[in-house]
Amino acid sequence: MTTTSAQRPQPLPAPPAFLPSFPSYHSGLLGPLSSLHPSGCAQNGPLSGLQFIFPRASRALLCTPSFSGLPPILPQLQLPNLHAVRVQINAAVSRGLRFESARWLAYRRNYLSITINVVFDIPLSALPTPQPSSSPLLPRSRQTVDNHNFSIVLDLRNGTQRVVRVKFFAVTVVAEDEVNGRPVDLIQHTSKRDQGPRRKPVVARIRPTLSDGRLSATPISHPASLGAHRLLEDFIPMDRPASAGSSNNVPTASSSSPDYTAGLDSEHDQPPPSFDSHLETAEVVCFERIQFKRATANNGRKNTAQQMFRVVAILYAAVDETECFDGVVSNAEHGTNGIRYLEVQRVATGGIMVRGRSPGHYADRVGGGGMIQ
């Protein structure tokens, strides 16, 4: 049976037309400020878990759940002069979620876009030389970490500590069960969707920006702005060096490169961690074409526990693996070329209900959202 336009439900409804009347923030680190980003994106939220981004020009109003973080436990990030660094991860689900019946709702087969940037809160007076003078015309909030060395204080098994130099920073996005924290697979498609490979979101290098005690001055920007590193076609294999001419605009995945397209195709193998091998780093990383691999259980069923997932953005500090051999490291990933990724901080959304079937399946149910079984 063919699908007619009359049968085909409308795409995602317009996000809520109301706006929060007061500003609030991504994490507890932030102070009060309503800001206008250089990109032209003002940002407010959350209001009852809502966060709004107002993109430049005529793009539709975006709507994202707010991400919140727990205080980092270990390791501690610091400057060479031992000045501690506060970290803020700004993350947004800039596409793919609806807010319906007072909860966030996703469809397993619809794409999510997740945008991340990272701000280090450091008094500029605490920065050792060289000061970030390479960009004197940029606002302070746009200055990056490039000219500075950061270190991680690593606890060792013998009870002492070691200061380990950070080679670079990286972020990734994962999902988990809201209640028990068990991992929930995310998959990333290429533009070929079903015809192309699928795999876990990569661990992508990122260049944090610096804030002089004004973390909220650098909100997340829309991925279309600021030259965000858009991980659209980012299917470069872990061990293949990035070519100098590689471009994110050129699809790199194809059926002729099967060696790195296995990804999640095998249900029997746990997919290995994937690491973005781009030498280029960006201040904003956007993971696009992300899907939940499975739906939540008991969607809308009465008298059953509604399972919820959450999206988690993680910041890693990449260090030399040889310096971690006797370290007490709980959350870390092994990279390639002797790199170890130590988790610095993570932020997560609240619960998201993920529907596994088409919207039409739910449309004629009571309340438009509940499966009554």
Add this chain to the structure above:
DNA sequence: CTCGACACAAAGTC
């Protein structure tokens, strides 16, 4: 029931 695959069609882009 769930999930992957195939398919159609609307909207966006070139």
Add this chain to the structure above:
DNA sequence: AGACTTTGTGTCGA
């Protein structure tokens, strides 16, 4: 304006 691309989702079989 038309072709092509992208993506939401209807449907079906395993």
